[in-house]
Amino acid sequence: xxxxxxxxxxxxWLSGIVPPVVIIxxxxxxxxxxxxxxxxxxxxxxxxxxxxMKAILGDLGLAGLGATxxxxxxxxxxxxxxxxxxxxxxxxxxxxxxxxxxxxxxDIMLSLPIPRWRYLLEKFAVYISYSILVPxxxxxxxxxxxxxxxxxxxxxxxLNYSLGYFILLFTLGALSLLCATIFxxxxxxxxxxxxxxxxxxFLDSMGSMLAAFGNFEGLxxxxxxxxxxxxxxxxxxIGEMFIVVGIGILALSSALYIFHLRxxxx
Numbered sequence: 001x002x003x004x005x006x007x008x009x010x011x012x013w014l015s016g017i018v019p020p021v022v023i024i025x026x027x028x029x030x031x032x033x034x035x036x037x038x039x040x041x042x043x044x045x046x047x048x049x050x051x052x053m054k055a056i057l058g059d060l061g062l063a064g065l066g067a068t069x070x071x072x073x074x075x076x077x078x079x080x081x082x083x084x085x086x087x088x089x090x091x092x093x094x095x096x097x098x099x100x101x102x103x104x105x106x107d108i109m110l111s112l113p114i115p116r117w118r119y120l121l122e123k124f125a126v127y128i129s130y131s132i133l134v135p136x137x138x139x140x141x142x143x144x145x146x147x148x149x150x151x152x153x154x155x156x157x158x159l160n161y162s163l164g165y166f167i168l169l170f171t172l173g174a175l176s177l178l179c180a181t182i183f184x185x186x187x188x189x190x191x192x193x194x195x196x197x198x199x200x201x202f203l204d205s206m207g208s209m210l211a212a213f214g215n216f217e218g219l220x221x222x223x224x225x226x227x228x229x230x231x232x233x234x235x236x237x238i239g240e241m242f243i244v245v246g247i248g249i250l251a252l253s254s255a256l257y258i259f260h261l262r263x264x265x266x
Contacts, residue, residue, distance in 0.1 A: 005122040016130030019084050020137030030076045031145030041072045061227035069151040089172035094179055094193040096123045098186040117260040131169040135162035160236050164225030171248030172197050178255040
């Protein structure tokens, strides 16, 4: 029933486990350095108010956390997750179809006794399955290191922030997949996904630097699920969640529809 999913789940295991390993390795290393480098880490936390740092890593929404262990942990975890979010959402879904063309196996895919839309949905489900590992790794390393060092952190904030990250992975991945179904070419799909997703990151990060971009921050999906908004609501903001999930469902449905109906000359 899900042979395409099972086959691609096995094939993609290496690329699927690299991002969570990066999260655990990097953030875990920083956490273990807390006792000996606490003063230095807190000094670096102050640099996050620098507009240049916000342009690189995005506005992590650390202002409400103060100079604490929690703020330092979210600084490194959030910054790493933002960079991974860009890379994962752009490069993986955009190549789900183009790799079949590059490997000359697209005709085999078209001959499978299942609807085209289901084939694509099962491949996207593999992306979603491995995407779950990233926020899970974040929860594990943040809560685990906090407990190990005897520090304190708001568990609900970690859980809600991780859930928001997963929702963004779904929605941005669906937009990237939509680019793939439109262009069916590695270079063009990646370029389009880079413009769509990278452009949103640019709007969100530059909005904190230049007033001229401030009015467009709301167009960026990276502007949603900030730490400040989660703190204020005590959970993921319901309105933002409906917006982001709705965009993701619309993009995924459009990708499946386009792929199912279009004609191919392979």
